Amino acid sequence: MKKLFFRLLYWAGIAKFAAWYNRRRIVFLCYHGVTKRDRRRVTDPTGLHVNHRRFADQLDYLSRRYNIISLQDYLSARAEGRQLPDYSLVLTFDDGFRNFRSVALPLLVARGIPATVFLITGNADHKPEANSDNSWRPEDDQSYLSWPEARRIKDSYGIDFGSHTCSHSPLLSLSTEEITRELGESRDELSRNLSIEKPALSYPKGERSQMLADQARHQGYCCAVTTDRGANEADHDLYTLGRTLIGDDDDRASLAVRVSGLRHWLAWSWDRISPRSSKTGSQAKVRKMSRDVDFQLD
Numbered sequence: 001m002k003k004l005f006f007r008l009l010y011w012a013g014i015a016k017f018a019a020w021y022n023r024r025r026i027v028f029l030c031y032h033g034v035t036k037r038d039r040r041r042v043t044d045p046t047g048l049h050v051n052h053r054r055f056a057d058q059l060d061y062l063s064r065r066y067n068i069i070s071l072q073d074y075l076s077a078r079a080e081g082r083q084l085p086d087y088s089l090v091l092t093f094d095d096g097f098r099n100f101r102s103v104a105l106p107l108l109v110a111r112g113i114p115a116t117v118f119l120i121t122g123n124a125d126h127k128p129e130a131n132s133d134n135s136w137r138p139e140d141d142q143s144y145l146s147w148p149e150a151r152r153i154k155d156s157y158g159i160d161f162g163s164h165t166c167s168h169s170p171l172l173s174l175s176t177e178e179i180t181r182e183l184g185e186s187r188d189e190l191s192r193n194l195s196i197e198k199p200a201l202s203y204p205k206g207e208r209s210q211m212l213a214d215q216a217r218h219q220g221y222c223c224a225v226t227t228d229r230g231a232n233e234a235d236h237d238l239y240t241l242g243r244t245l246i247g248d249d250d251d252r253a254s255l256a257v258r259v260s261g262l263r264h265w266l267a268w269s270w271d272r273i274s275p276r277s278s279k280t281g282s283q284a285k286v287r288k289m290s291r292d293v294d295f296q297l298d
């Protein structure tokens, strides 16, 4: 039913109009994995790992309609007060699954598309996998890039890397000391292994707060991304940048509706007309938090 509705919005040109309306806002997309598996694993019910053919189709659509820039280009423009071209978009990948190397990277490189990968740094501390030809293996959907692999990807293809903390623990459930350690050690590991001194941060499971944003800024991160829906205004706070989640369920129409900002507007409108919208304060915050965790792609 939802897919049918998205197709209607797409074919009627409403998504295209929404994209034009939002053309000055900067779209950040959040992917996780890209797989060559044809049938989704039972352990991946929400489609975190996008099938490689669907991913290639998504990239082709985005390349035609959007100006895909690197996160560094975005940050440079912000620092220089320079306006980015209309329809600017940044691609990011959370978790650092090994299928980024074996499946996503060749498709990105073939199209000259930049991207940033947020590593769970505690998972990168292992020996590189044995298959030196980098062909995809089913295990790649559950294993993680090692430091030497990330180094080669960075040096050879210009892919940028950031932190997804050391352990991927939900930060708001940790003590201040534990948060300091998660952000500090992860930053130091990126410096030691990839020579990245001021990395970007991706909050695990999209959990964010003013305290976490202050911590990220204080610990020397250049910016931090959430999984809040919607594109970012030109002067959006650098430590609460919103991203749009993309998964395996997103066919051409669904992708177009999400990236255009229309999906965000529909959700925002629904929040205001549904009975639940009467809940305010902490209740609303908890609801928002549970909706934005990085496993939900509604």
Ligand SMILES: [Zn+2]
Pocket: 094, 095, 164, 168, 204, 205, 294
């Ligand atoms: Zn994650």
